Amino acid sequence: MIIKRNDEKLKIILGRGESFNEQYMDTVLSIINRIRKEGDTALFELTKKFDRFDCEKVEITRKEMEKAYKNLDPKLKKALEKAKDNIVSFHEKQLEKTWIYEKSEGTFLGQKITPLERVGVYVPGGKAVYPTSVMMNTLPAKVAGVKEIIMTTPATGGEVNPVVLAAAYIAGVDRGFKVGGAQAIAALAYGTATVPKVDKIVGPGNIYVALAKKLVFGQVDIDMIAGPSEVLIIADKSAKAKYIAADMLSQAEHDELASAVAVTDNKKLAEKIKEELEKQLEALPKKDIAKKSLDNYGAVILVKDMDEACEVANVIAPEHLELYVESPMEMMLKIRNAGAIFLGENTPEAVGDYIAGPNHVLPTGGTARFFSPLGVYDFIKRSSILYYSKKQLEEDMEDIITLAEHEELIAHRNSASVRQKKR
C-alpha cells in the first residue's frame, strides 16, 4: 500500500464515483412525469410501493418534531445544540449585503441580495441517517433568511428516526413530509396538493434522488451531486503515525467506496502509518468496510518533497484535506482544490464533521475543483441594480446605438434613442 506518486492510482480514486448513471434514466423520468401529471395520487402510490407506507398522515408537524426533541437523550441534546450554535456562528460570516455605488453623478449600480423563499431538504432513509447532516443542510438556509424549510424523508413503514426529527426541530425545519426517492424530488420541484413547490432542493440521496435532482434542475435550483467521501492527509516528519491512521480509518469506515490517502516525503513515517492502520483496524466494529475501502482506494503515497504532496492534493481535489505538517498555514496557500482544509495536529476531520461550525456538506470525488461547501451563498440570490441619470444615458447613447444596429435589434436602439435630447 506504500506507493510512489502514480497517476493510475489517482485515476482509480477519482473515477470511483461515477456521476453519469443513465441506466436509471427511464425509471426516474417516468416517476417525475407521473408526479407532474397525477400529483398526490402518484406520490402516495409510489410511497406505498417503495416505502411500504400508507400515506394517510404524510405530514410531520413542528409539534411532532418538538416531541422528539423533548425525549432526546440530554447528552445528545447538549452536543447537537452546541453544534447548532457553532454552525450558525460560522455561517453568519458568509452573509452578504446588498451594495450600491455611484458610477457617475446620479448614476448608480449595485447588487441586491434576497434570501430564497422556500427550500426543500432531502434527508435519506436507511441505516446511515445522521442528525448532524439534517442540521448542516438546514442551518445555512435559516441563516440566509429562508422563510420556509420543508424536509422530506422516506419513512419505511411510516417511521422516521426520532433523532432526525429532534435535529430537524433544533435546526428550524418548518414542515416535514414522509416521502422519499425521485417522487419526493419531483413533488418538491413541481408541487402537489400536499407537498408545496420549493425554490431549491438540497441534501444527499441515492442514485434515483441524484438523477431526479439533475433532471428537475432549471425548474428549481439544486445543490451539488454528492458522491463517496474522501480524506487526503499530507504529513511530514513532525506528524504522529497513530493520529494519521486514526484519521484515515475514520474516513474508510464510512463506505467501501470511501478513499483515505496519506501523502508524505518521509519513508519511515509511511511505514509506521501502515503498521498503525493494521493495528487500529482490528479493533473497529466496521472493520470489513474500512478494510475494503483501504484495499481499493487507500494508499500511502511517498513523494520527493512537500511541493509534490501539494500537487497530488490539487489533482485529487479531496473533500477533506488534512495538512498535518510543521507549517500548515504556509502550505494552505498552495492548495487550490479541496472542500475543507484541516490544519495541524489538533484538527482531525471529525471536528469538522460534528462540531466546529463550517459545513460538513462538501464537494466529493474531485468536484472540489469547481464546487464549494454548502453555505449561506446557496440560499440567496442576487439582482442587479441599474439607475441611470439623463446625462449618463446621453453619454452612452452613441455606443448603444452602434451595438444595437450591429445586432440588427432596431427596437433596442429605439428604446434608447426615443429618450434622446432633441438636438
Place this chain on the structure above:
Amino acid sequence: MIIKRNDEKLKIILGRGESFNEQYMDTVLSIINRIRKEGDTALFELTKKFDRFDCEKVEITRKEMEKAYKNLDPKLKKALEKAKDNIVSFHEKQLEKTWIYEKSEGTFLGQKITPLERVGVYVPGGKAVYPTSVMMNTLPAKVAGVKEIIMTTPATGGEVNPVVLAAAYIAGVDRGFKVGGAQAIAALAYGTATVPKVDKIVGPGNIYVALAKKLVFGQVDIDMIAGPSEVLIIADKSAKAKYIAADMLSQAEHDELASAVAVTDNKKLAEKIKEELEKQLEALPKKDIAKKSLDNYGAVILVKDMDEACEVANVIAPEHLELYVESPMEMMLKIRNAGAIFLGENTPEAVGDYIAGPNHVLPTGGTARFFSPLGVYDFIKRSSILYYSKKQLEEDMEDIITLAEHEELIAHRNSASVRQKKR
C-alpha cells in the same frame, strides 16, 4: 391586451419556457456516450454531420481572434471596448476575499477563495450571435482569475462570425474550437485529444446544448439553463407611454416566446401604452416577431395600487424589471424576485444589455426566484479552513465522542480520542 391581474395569464407567461424536454434525451445521451468513448473521432464526425464542416483545423488561435479584432469597424471596436471596461469595473465589485477569524485562542476558522482553473464558454451559432454576449460570459471568469478560457462555437461550413472572434479577443478568450451542440458540451466536460476538459461550462444554446449541460452536471459545473427572455415594467402616472412601449418592443423583437408586460394603476396610461405599441410596432424590421410575442405573452396589467404591482412582479420573477415610477428606490426594496432591476425614466433595458456593466446573462422564465445574474461568484470556489488548538479540541472532545458514538462511527470517535490528554 389591457387586463386586470389575472393568474391564468401569469401562468401562461411563466409556462412558456419548458425546461423539461425529455424527448431529446436519447439523442443527447448517445452523443455524450460517443464522445466519452471515441473522443475526437466522434466529435469530428458529428461536427461534419451537423455543421457540414470538416475538422481539419478545428482550433481557433488567439492570432486569428486578433486578426478579426484588427479588422473590426472602429465605431464597433470603440463601443465593445467601452462595454468591456464597464463590465470589468462592475464585476470587480463582486470579488470575494479569503477570510479567517479566531474562534478561540489559537483556534481559527475561515473560508479560502480560489478561482476555477479552466472554463468553457459555449457560443451558439445561427442568426443571432451577439458579440456582447461573448463578453458577458467571458469577462466575469477573467475578473475572477480563471487561468484559461476555452470558447466553443459551431462553425457552419467552417466559418465563424468575425465580430464574435473580435469580441472573444477583447474579452480574453485563450483558445477556441469550431465545435457545437451536445458534442461540444461533452468534449468540454470529459476532454478529448483536441478539446481540453474544463471545470465549468457557461453560455446559452439550443435544447440539445441545454440538455447536455444538465446531464454532465456533476462531472463539471454548469451555469443556469437559459430560456426565453422577458421584461416587466411597473409604471405610475409619472411615466411616458412612448418610452414604455419602446422598452416593451425591445423585448418583444427578440423572439416569439419573449414576454413584455407593463403593470400600472393608471387606466389612462394603460390605454396610451396600447396606442403607442401599435404605432411603434409598424416601423420595426422585426415587426412580425414582436407582434406574435405581444399577442401571446404581452399584456398591460391594470392593478389597484403599486403594492399589487410589486406582487405581480414577484410572482413573474422577471429577467428584466423596470421600475418606471416616481420613487423607484423605495419600490426596489419591495422586490424579491428579478434578474436585473432598472430604475427610473433614463434606464431602458438596453443600457443593461449593452453598456452599463452589470451582466446581461440573467435568469429567465421565473427562475429569478432562485438564480442570479452570471457573476464572478460563478467562477470561484470556496474551501473551508479549520485550525484547532489542543485546548479547543479538549473542550469539544466530549461532544464529538457523544455524536460519533450515537452515529455508530467508532473510528470517527477514535480520531478525536486518540489525541486526548492522558487523564
